[in-house]
Each structure stands twice: as structure tokens, then as C-alpha cells.
Amino acid sequence: MDGTRSKNGDETRAIGPEVDVLVVGAGPAGSAAAAWAARAGRNVLLVDMAEFPRDKTCGDGLTPRAIEELDRLGLSNWVLQHPTTKGVHVFFGWEKGQRVAWPKGSFPRYGSVVTRTELDHRLTQVAEESGASLLLGHRAHAARREEGRIVEVELRSTSDERPVLVKPRTVLVADGVRSRFGALLGRQWHRDTVYGTAVRAFMRVDEQWEWLVTHLGLSTPEGDHLPGYGWLFPLGDSRGNGEVDDSPGFLLNVGVILYAAAKHPANTSLKPLLDHYLAEARGRFGLRGEPMQVKSALLPLGGAVSPVAGPNWMLLGDAAGCVNPFTGEGIDYALETGRFAVEHLDEADHSASWPHRLNYEYGSMFSASRRIARGFFKPKAFEAVGGAVIRSPHAMDATVRLMANLVSPSDKGPLTGLARIGGTLSQRRDAHRPFFPLAEADPPVPQPL
Ligand SMILES: Cc1cc2nc3c(=O)[nH]c(=O)nc-3n(C[C@H](O)[C@H](O)[C@H](O)COP(=O)(O)OP(=O)(O)OC[C@H]3O[C@@H](n4cnc5c(N)ncnc54)[C@H](O)[C@@H]3O)c2cc1C
Structure with a gap:
């Protein structure tokens, strides 16, 4: 292939078939990843099947x-x-x-x-301003793999189905909730x-x-x-x-x-x-x-998908199930996972490191909240607990902090410790720990990165 051409404002520039990083999907996860990867000096192609600005069903x-x-x-x-x-x-x-x-x-x-029409459009601009090439109106259609590594991705124009072949060193899959490209790589959603x-x-x-x-x-x-x-x-x-x-x-x-x-x-x-x-x-x-x-x-919700990585590919944002089980919000996790993934680009193999990183960042919160969210299915218990909590400003404050995951490990106070311990205990009982298939071993010990 003699290169495809990317839109960059009014300019176009040639992209070779070989890129350091191919990012599939230009929602918050993909655009953030593309921006951070380009800022880290990588040659990045960010591709989306839609033309932007585009709508995305969301609470905004x-x-x-x-x-x-x-x-x-x-x-x-x-x-x-x-x-x-x-x-x-x-x-x-x-x-x-x-x-x-x-x-x-x-x-x-x-x-x-x-x-999202406005936010996602602005984020694609940030990716371009950071140095990534943006290719819109192209769907990631197929992947050729050798021993699990993606060696070639076939993109298809959504207007005329014309194929474009890309040979990426790493693929960041940020293709959203249905993650059809992720499914080609074996991604499964555990319901x-x-x-x-x-x-x-x-x-x-x-x-x-x-x-x-x-x-x-x-x-x-x-x-x-x-x-x-x-x-x-x-x-x-x-x-x-x-x-x-x-x-x-x-x-x-x-x-x-x-x-x-x-x-x-x-x-x-x-x-x-x-x-x-x-x-x-x-x-x-x-x-x-x-x-x-x-x-x-x-x-x-809550990292209920696996596998989230292979030797040279990682799933991000909704594709990796990074959505808060209480609130259903995921823009923050999409943006964060885009940044985190770039920290892993130098590794030889992401198959184990990426699920462990996601689990380290979100596993305990997602596991505990998935478990507590089961209480939603017991209306009487839900009403009793909800009715009591709403009467106490302190209980409400703590509940909102926990539900919105606004408890950071660097924050001091009992709530931080409680959240971490509760989450760790919860993971021990999970059949599917967040981001992992059926539990076969003890939960991993979180390692500082
Ligand atoms: C009704 C609703 C309300 C919500 N409200 C909130 C809220 O208020 N706050 C919040 O934080 N979160 C909310 N969320 C969740 C939030 O929308 C998602 O977590 C967020 O969009 C995830 O971003 P993403 O980048 O992972 O995926 P997306 O934003 O879905 O982006 C994926 C992109 O990939 C592209 N794509 C897909 N397949 C391919 C392919 N094969 N090739 C090329 N491109 C492809 C798509 O066109 C799309 O642009 C809500 C979700 C829903 C459904």
C-alpha cells in the first residue's frame, strides 16, 4: 500500500502502512489515547467509522x-x-x-x-493537535494475527468499502460498548x-x-x-x-x-x-x-469483559467494560484508560500486564459496586437502605463519593481504607474478577506502577 491520507483541518498528509500505534475508535478513550501516544513521540493513526461531529447516546x-x-x-x-x-x-x-x-x-x-457531539469533536482535535493522524469514515474491519499478535488491520471506507491496510506495532481498541473489533480478537461480555x-x-x-x-x-x-x-x-x-x-x-x-x-x-x-x-x-x-x-x-458495567488484551493490543474505555456499575458513567474511565495504555506501550507483551493494570486501578471499586448493585434487584431492601441514607447528610456524602468513585488512594480518611478493603474482599468472592475470565487463582496483589 502506498499510504492512506488523513484529514487534519484543511490539510491532508500521507500515512504509511506502518504505524507505531493504531487507535480504533475516536470516542473519549481513543482520542485521549491517540493524544497521549502522539505526545510521547509515537506515530499514531486514529481511525473512526463515523464522520465527526457525531452524536453519541449519553447523559453528557x-x-x-x-x-x-x-x-x-x-x-x-x-x-x-x-x-x-x-x-x-x-x-x-x-x-x-x-x-x-x-x-x-x-x-x-x-x-x-x-x-458528546461537542466533546468528542473537540477531543479528536486535541489528538490531531498533539500530532496524531485522524482518519474518519473508516471502519476497522478485520485483523490478521500471527501467534496472537496483530500484524495487519484492514480498514474499510464506509462510503465505498475501499480497503486500506495498516501494519501497526500496537493496536489500542476503543470501539465502544459493542466492541465489534474487540469481538474479532475474542472479547466476551460476561452478563x-x-x-x-x-x-x-x-x-x-x-x-x-x-x-x-x-x-x-x-x-x-x-x-x-x-x-x-x-x-x-x-x-x-x-x-x-x-x-x-x-x-x-x-x-x-x-x-x-x-x-x-x-x-x-x-x-x-x-x-x-x-x-x-x-x-x-x-x-x-x-x-x-x-x-x-x-x-x-x-x-x-464494572469490567465485565475479557480478554482485555493480547500481545500487542489493549482494550480501552467501554470496550473494556470500564463503566461505573452504580452510575453508568464512563467518560472519565475512557479518558483515563487512554492515558494509562500509553504508559504500557514499551512492553513486549500486554496480555497479562493490561488486565492487571485495569484491575489495580478499578478492580476493587468495580467488584464491590457490582456486588452492592445487586441490592437494586431487592426493592424492599433498596427502599429501606435508601430511605435511611437520604435522611443523613454524612451518609449521603459518603454514598455519593463511593458511588461516583471520587475516592482516590491519595485521599486521607476512613472512607478510602474502607473502599479498598471492601473491594479486595469482594474480589476474592468473584467468579469473574473485573477484567479477568473465570477466577482460577487468587486475586493478584496490586503492584504500584
Ligand atoms: C444513555 C447513556 C447515558 C450515559 N451517560 C453518561 C454520563 O452522563 N456520563 C458519563 O461519564 N458516561 C455516560 N455514559 C457512558 C459513556 O457514554 C461511555 O462510557 C463513553 O462513551 C465511553 O467512551 P469510549 O471512547 O470508550 O466509547 P465511545 O464513546 O462509544 O466511542 C467509540 C467510537 O468507536 C467508533 N467505532 C466503533 N467500532 C469501530 C470500528 N470497527 N472501526 C472504527 N471505529 C469504530 C464509534 O464510531 C465511536 O466513535 C452513558 C451511556 C449511555 C448509553
Whole structure:
């Protein structure tokens, strides 16, 4: 092959068939990985089957953990041009609510809400500005492997199916929740632990809010209780994904997430649940108009996939199941895993080191929260615990910190130790430890990196 051509603003430049790093998927995980790899001096090709800007079904909420990664990428000022949030206004039922400010600790004390149309486009620009080549409208279609190593990847143009062959030294697979390219490499999703199905839409209100609003527990129009939560996230004067109408007011991203597991399948359609949630919220929160751009998607949660690596490839972000089992948020983990993967590029073989790294970073939190999330399937216990927690500001503060994974090992205090010990004990009982197939050996001892 005599090279393909990459878009870089108005310029095009030739990319040889041989690249140091091929990144498949230009969501937050792929763009962050491409940016960090290019900054580390690698020759990087970032490929996505979509043309950007593109929509991505999401709640658009950025936790302080995500803000920290965007800061590292140099986007602090850009983030501050968007609405910022002070914390979460958590409701249990419709009457009992409490505001919990983003906690003190090592993370920034604010969050934000930015449409994925805008965020992901900006991140592809950051990757290009860092020196990566961007090839859009191309799908990673097939991989040729020798002894597990990917030696050649066939990309296909989504417009005319024209093939482009790339010979990468390393492949970073950031192709999202369904991870079809990951599946070619043997990736399996283990549905024995909790997973989510979620639907989002856009609506309007008359005022800009400074708090994320969530309602724990869902109910059907018939009054049955279901495991999950609803959200109303303030997008300010954003134009959403660019396809919403242009009536006045401030935009909200609204949605519901329903939890399920192999033994607790979600047999309920999401759209009626969303409609019911919004009907309840409309008068109380001043929602206007009809929901726009209603879209749903699956969420594998808590590292419930394996294998996440081979000799010269690593799975990142949603492809690696890096989504918080309590909240369903994963932009922060996508950005982080993009950065972490680049720290491993010099290794001869990633097959063992990458699952251990992911497990070191997230294993204990994901394992414990997957286990606790099973409580969602016991409505009476959930109501008893939730009703007690919502009455205590301290308990709420601790719960939000744990649920949003805003407990960093560098933070002092009993909560940090409790989270680590609880997670380690939980992993010992896991059939599938996060990022590993069926447990065959003792949990790995975390090694400082
Ligand atoms: C309804 C809903 C609400 C959510 N709300 C939140 C929230 O409020 N906050 C939060 O932090 N997280 C939220 N999440 C989770 C969040 O959306 C994901 O964790 C995040 O998008 C993961 O980023 P990623 O880069 O791994 O994958 P993605 O963002 O999915 O990007 C994957 C990219 O890969 C491309 N691709 C796929 N296959 C190929 C291929 N073969 N070749 C080339 N390109 C390919 C796709 O076009 C896409 O651009 C939500 C998810 C859902 C479904």
C-alpha cells in the first residue's frame, strides 16, 4: 500500500502502512489515547467509522474525575466555557431529596455537562493537535494475527468499502460498548454481573441549573418498582446534538437507566419508563416541550469483559467494560484508560500486564459496586437502605463519593481504607474478577506502577 491520507483541518498528509500505534475508535478513550501516544513521540493513526461531529447516546455528565483528565489534556479553559455543576441533587422518590456537593479531596470540586457531539469533536482535535493522524469514515474491519499478535488491520471506507491496510506495532481498541473489533480478537461480555440499558433525550427548562438531578429507583405507570434511576442534567444554552429545535430556554439531557443481570433480565421497554419519569418530573421541575432525539443503548458495567488484551493490543474505555456499575458513567474511565495504555506501550507483551493494570486501578471499586448493585434487584431492601441514607447528610456524602468513585488512594480518611478493603474482599468472592475470565487463582496483589 502506498499510504492512506488523513484529514487534519484543511490539510491532508500521507500515512504509511506502518504505524507505531493504531487507535480504533475516536470516542473519549481513543482520542485521549491517540493524544497521549502522539505526545510521547509515537506515530499514531486514529481511525473512526463515523464522520465527526457525531452524536453519541449519553447523559453528557462530566464528573470531577472526568474534569481532571480534561485538565491534563489541556482543556481546562474550554471546559469552563460550558455549564459547571456544584454536585448532585439526589432524590429518593419524589419528595425526599438532598444536595451533595462534589467532595473535597484530590479531584476538582466541579463537574460539567457537555454534549458528546461537542466533546468528542473537540477531543479528536486535541489528538490531531498533539500530532496524531485522524482518519474518519473508516471502519476497522478485520485483523490478521500471527501467534496472537496483530500484524495487519484492514480498514474499510464506509462510503465505498475501499480497503486500506495498516501494519501497526500496537493496536489500542476503543470501539465502544459493542466492541465489534474487540469481538474479532475474542472479547466476551460476561452478563452474570449487573449491566445497564439506558435511554436519553433532550428537553428544555426556563432557568440554568447548577446541580445534576437524579432520582433513585424507577417506577412503571402501573406503580411497579424497578432497579435504576432517572436523571435531569443541565446543558445550559447548548444546541444539544445540533438536531434539536431552536425554541428558547436552557437545555437538559434527560434519561433513565435500568439495571439488569443474567438472573434479572430487563423485560421492560425503556421508552414508556422514560415517558412516565418525565411526566412525573415535568410539573415539579418545569420541563417544557416534548423529549427530542430519544435514543437508547446498552452499558456493560464494572469490567465485565475479557480478554482485555493480547500481545500487542489493549482494550480501552467501554470496550473494556470500564463503566461505573452504580452510575453508568464512563467518560472519565475512557479518558483515563487512554492515558494509562500509553504508559504500557514499551512492553513486549500486554496480555497479562493490561488486565492487571485495569484491575489495580478499578478492580476493587468495580467488584464491590457490582456486588452492592445487586441490592437494586431487592426493592424492599433498596427502599429501606435508601430511605435511611437520604435522611443523613454524612451518609449521603459518603454514598455519593463511593458511588461516583471520587475516592482516590491519595485521599486521607476512613472512607478510602474502607473502599479498598471492601473491594479486595469482594474480589476474592468473584467468579469473574473485573477484567479477568473465570477466577482460577487468587486475586493478584496490586503492584504500584
Ligand atoms: C444513555 C447513556 C447515558 C450515559 N451517560 C453518561 C454520563 O452522563 N456520563 C458519563 O461519564 N458516561 C455516560 N455514559 C457512558 C459513556 O457514554 C461511555 O462510557 C463513553 O462513551 C465511553 O467512551 P469510549 O471512547 O470508550 O466509547 P465511545 O464513546 O462509544 O466511542 C467509540 C467510537 O468507536 C467508533 N467505532 C466503533 N467500532 C469501530 C470500528 N470497527 N472501526 C472504527 N471505529 C469504530 C464509534 O464510531 C465511536 O466513535 C452513558 C451511556 C449511555 C448509553
